[in-house]
Amino acid sequence: MVAARAGRAIAPDVAEWLETAPGVSAPFPNVFDPLNIAATARDVAEMKRWREAEITHGRVSMLAALGFVVGEQLEDFRGFLNFDGNISGVPAIYQFQKVEETRPLFWETLVIVIGLAESYRVSAGWASPKSADFNKLIADYTPGDLGFDPLGLCPTDEAELYELKTKELNNGRLAMISIAGFVAQELVVNREIFEHLLLYLEDDVIADVIDPIEKDLIKGGVDVGLTPLAPIPPAGVSAGL
Numbered sequence: 001m002v003a004a005r006a007g008r009a010i011a012p013d014v015a016e017w018l019e020t021a022p023g024v025s026a027p028f029p030n031v032f033d034p035l036n037i038a039a040t041a042r043d044v045a046e047m048k049r050w051r052e053a054e055i056t057h058g059r060v061s062m063l064a065a066l067g068f069v070v071g072e073q074l075e076d077f078r079g080f081l082n083f084d085g086n087i088s089g090v091p092a093i094y095q096f097q098k099v100e101e102t103r104p105l106f107w108e109t110l111v112i113v114i115g116l117a118e119s120y121r122v123s124a125g126w127a128s129p130k131s132a133d134f135n136k137l138i139a140d141y142t143p144g145d146l147g148f149d150p151l152g153l154c155p156t157d158e159a160e161l162y163e164l165k166t167k168e169l170n171n172g173r174l175a176m177i178s179i180a181g182f183v184a185q186e187l188v189v190n191r192e193i194f195e196h197l198l199l200y201l202e203d204d205v206i207a208d209v210i211d212p213i214e215k216d217l218i219k220g221g222v223d224v225g226l227t228p229l230a231p232i233p234p235a236g237v238s239a240g241l
Helices: 012-020 044-074 092-102 106-125 158-189 193-219
Strands: none
Touching: 012 044, 044 092, 044 158, 044 193, 092 106, 092 158, 158 193
16 A cells, blocks of 8 residues: 555545556565655546656656767767767767757757657647646546557567566666766766776776785785876876876
8 A cells, every 4th residue: 555654645546546557666565655745646637647757757868878878989980970070078968069069950950859759749648738638648548658669569468568667667767867867977077977987997996906916926026017007187187198
């Protein structure tokens, strides 16, 4: 059961819908809602609208997280909107600005593409703005089900479909947290995500593997002939090599 928290009970029909809808998984046997947000939903229709928003933001965040990694790896590949090499060595948070400088119609094209995608989503699941159900989902619409499955991956078995939807929700939730972390990290250190990660992994490898070997050799009277490694300079500072 979905427990009432913060002194406010969740509407029975909302609680019942949440318990049977995809998204409930281990290690939380019940609906995970520590802030008791579900208690503010007036009815199932409003709860479904929130679930639609969660699924949509999760899908966008999964694409964004993938785009961060792919964009930073391909920025030096001339066939990837970068045939003149103007987008190079730039963290993903600044790549849109660099594209805007070199591709004047990029933003206009992007807005049109997003507008078409959102128009399709609205037409598939949302009531007409001229109707009494303005800003509500169509009654028989399942949140997130846009009928878009070009590769035929959607299972027909109900149990498999439930499990797949739960996996999508959980991956989307993780992606929303991840992309927020990506952006914050790059704003702080001004480095690409994996460049920053690998620098610290390299430090750990040196500390855990190379340093002990060098110390053992020195104890045995062997002149290893290695000079200490210079610390990694902060972003934008020359290493003096």
